[in-house]
Amino acid sequence: MRLYLHIVMTGSGQMMDQGRSGADLRMFFRHLYEEHYKALCWYAVRYTRDMPAAEDIVHEVFVAFWEKRSTIDREGAVKAYLYRSVANRSLNWLRDRKQTINPEFAELASGVTEDDFYTDQAELEARVHEAIAKLPPRCGEVFRLSRFEDLKYREIAERLNISVRTVEVQMSKALQILREELKEWLVLFLILLRIW
Amino acid sequence: MTGSNTYKDIHERLVRYLAGEDSAEERSETERLIRTHETVRGYFEDIRRIWHSAAIAGRHPQPDMEAAWRKFEKATASGMISIPLWSRMWVRVAAVMLILIMSAAGVWYFRSVQHREVIVSTAPEERQTVSMPDGSLVTLNGRTTLNYPKRFTREVRHVQLEGEGFFEVTADEERPFIINAGDLKITVLGTRLNVKAYSAEKETEVTVASGRVSVTAGQKEVILNADEKAVFDRTLGSLTSTVNRDANYLAWKTRKLVFRDTSLGEIVTQLNRIYPGQEVMISDSVARCRMTATFDDLPLEQIIEVIRMTFDLEVTREADRITITGKGC
Structure with missing residues (x-):
């Protein structure tokens, strides 16, 4: 046994x-x-x-x-x-x-090898999804319309009945929050970039 | 790029660049910034990566980890999957059961050993001394059977006697020593006593050498002290206690016979009891003679010789019979 x-x-x-x-x-x-x-x-x-x-x-x-x-x-x-x-x-x-x-x-x-770029990328995608879900409501809404539905700022502004400037501010804010949130996942990527 | 405004401006510019919301002029200016400033380039790479990842992430729903975990638990909980033997619950249960069964069997065996009887039987002329598990000694007369457990229980020391035995009981107030002899139940704590309980004889006798003994027969009970004896008459069902006058009650064991003004008839009866190998016969006229003597562990031949010389008698010896005749007294 x-x-x-x-x-x-x-x-x-x-x-x-x-x-x-x-x-x-x-x-x-x-x-x-x-x-x-x-x-x-x-x-x-x-x-x-x-x-x-x-x-x-x-x-x-x-x-x-x-x-x-x-x-x-x-x-x-x-x-x-x-x-x-x-x-x-x-x-x-x-x-x-x-x-x-x-x-x-x-x-x-x-197929892949260990430490593949795509394994890190897959992890980042999973984290990005989570991080986006945690964005403030309006900010997240704007960001999703841009990234998930690929809308232009103008289209988003029209859809949400807000100014293009507000869309720009929200987008900027979203990326700032996301970068802060995903910092540890991005570090690795930077190292890989240097190697390339 | 020193103040926070500048930093914020650059951040917004980079986001605009990614979104393609900037003018051609701004775009080339941004590209120049990225190329020339390492800090900007690093920052830009970060948000660009998030930008693209978000686009891919947006194509699919986020997988539900908790639901997947439940599905996994369900799939791996079934017996279909080969789990190393020891990890299987039934193997563990079986092992525990096996241990329990073995323990129970061990306990049962131990208890059965504890209760296992020892039977000692003596031949007609045999004497044997038996040492009990508690250190008590029992000397058995001929044609006697003693039953006792290999181990006494914690509460009581129980033995059974058929025939005659002299008990030297080790003192143990916590555990009474109980002798079952015929209809009698003899309870002692620590003492020396003789029990005579031949089933062929109509009387059962308990004689105490020292200590204190309780003898019960059914509802009747007598308490005996040293040099007292109880006699149970099986046909009458009577239990009486008297002072022991028989100095030779232990002679079967000690071979020490003490006679004080005793008739030869009585002496011969005692000799036949103590020396069962040969039968001593005596004529009626001689049997009336009386003598006082102490024979301490003497061979039968010597005792007969002493009697013959004392009264000037005739002794004839056959195979296993000694006949004493003479003028008489």
Whole structure:
């Protein structure tokens, strides 16, 4: 009889003794969900262009990981494994439906490597969504009309019956708040920029 | 770019640039700013990235993590998924059950050992001393059976006797020592006593050497002190206590016989009791002779020789029979 023992590298870099009991394992998976679920979906949706399908793929990846969880030991490795699995399953999903990848993300067709730009981007997208939801109501409304519906300032002003100047101020404010909110996610991006 | 107004102006200019809401002139001026100022460039990259991410984010709804988690829990809770053996609840339950069953079996075994009886039986001519688990000693006369548990319980020391035995009971006020002998129940705390309870004999006797003993037969009870004896008559159902006048009640054990002005007939009866190997016969005329003597653990032959010389008698020996004859007294 093999006793399940799981060593996990947590975000803070601490070694965390996981496993042994089913409750601990649940907590570990709960932690993975909170940390990576949304980003993984945003990652998968690049392939599927459909969020429900993306969510299904991520669900399958997690269930498969639950079944063979004992083979992966560090959280860093877990994250890479999850993204790789999502990419593979997404490609299979496309192949099964005889669809091709969105040319916008053509590079993803070959699968991904760890620390891929797109994994960071997917995380940012998940955070941006959350951050936008937290904007002050009017500010958020203006920002969504601009970014989600791609309206010009004038169109937004007309839609909301406000001045173009107000739209501009709200847009400016929105980006200021979002940048403040997403600072830690943007730092990494800057480092990558320098490398390029 | 030093004052907050300037900073705010640049921020608004960059946002206008991203939104494509600026004039061609402003646009090229902004591009120049981005190119030449590293700080501006860094800031611009930040908001540009947010700008594009927001556009992508706007294409799809945010996934519902909580709903997904519930779905995951449901999927992984089913037995369809292979979980390492020890993580399965039934394995743990089974293990716990197994431990409980083993413990129960262990306790049961221990208790059965505790209650397991020891039976000691003696042959007609045999004497045997048995040491009890509490340190008490029991010397068994011939044709006697003693039952006692391998371990006494915490409350009582219970033994059963059929035949004759001399008990030297270790004192333990917390645990009375109870002897069941025929119809008698003898309760002692710590004492020395002789119990004679042959089922073939009609009387059962309890004689106390030292200490204090309670003897009950049904509803009847007598309390005995040292040198007292109780006699239970099985046919009459009577239980009486008297002072013990039989100095030789323990002779079967000690082989010490004390006779004071005793008839030879009585002496021969005692000898036959104490030395069961051979039968001593005596003629009626000689049986009336009386003598005073103490025989301390002597062989039967020597005792017979002393009697013969004292009264000038004839002794004939056959296989396992000694006959004493003579003139008589």
